[in-house]
Amino acid sequence: MNKEKLIEKAKDIRERAYVPYSKFPVGAALLTKSGEIYEGVNIENAAYPTTCCAERVAIFKAVADGHYDFETLAVIADTDRPVPPCGSCRQVMSEFFAPDTPVHTANLSGKTKTMTMAELLPFSFTPDDLSKHE
Numbered sequence: 722m723n724k725e726k727l728i729e730k731a732k733d734i735r736e737r738a739y740v741p742y743s744k745f746p747v748g749a750a751l752l753t754k755s756g757e758i759y760e761g762v763n764i765e766n767a768a769y770p771t772t773c774c775a776e777r778v779a780i781f782k783a784v785a786d787g788h789y790d791f792e793t794l795a796v797i798a799d800t801d802r803p804v805p806p807c808g809s810c811r812q813v814m815s816e817f818f819a820p821d822t823p824v825h826t827a828n829l830s831g832k833t834k835t836m837t838m839a840e841l842l843p844f845s846f847t848p849d850d851l852s853k854h855e
């Protein structure tokens with residue numbers, strides 16, 4: 722599964738976003754180390770902060786199915802620049818993604834930007850930081 726195909730998956734699933742409030746659909750596609758693809762869309766709520774982003778929906782679906790190791794994630798929205806994942810999603814990604822895991826961001830005009838997990842969230846709080854309290 723190359724970068725373009727994963728972005729295409731994210732673009733297709735984006736149609737399923739539940740976005741009655743923002744009208745801002747986002748799609749994500751996550752490739753597991755074992756080759757499965759998990760797709761996610763943003764799911765909003767009348768209680769706005771309860772909304773979950775497309776990236777986290779994809780990751781949570783995969784984790785609930787027993788996948789913890791990931792190759793890469795692609796995310797797409799109708800933005801001027803490739804859509805930057807929000808801070809909450811970066812933190813959730815950092816729980817599961819190795820620092821060198823590539824994250825492909827894209828927009829509908831075909832612009833893409835690939836960043837590693839470490840570039841997206843440097844000096845992140847990790848499970849290792851809890852180890853002193855075990």
Ligand SMILES: O=c1ccn([C@H]2C[C@H](O)[C@@H](CO)O2)c(=O)[nH]1
Nearest residue numbers: 743745747763774775805806807
């Ligand atoms: O990377 C992003 C940025 C935003 N959103 C969602 C959250 C909300 O539903 C809407 C507007 O912020 O877009 C995502 O799903 N992923």
Ligand SMILES: [Zn+2]
Nearest residue numbers: 774806807810
């Ligand atoms: Zn987010």
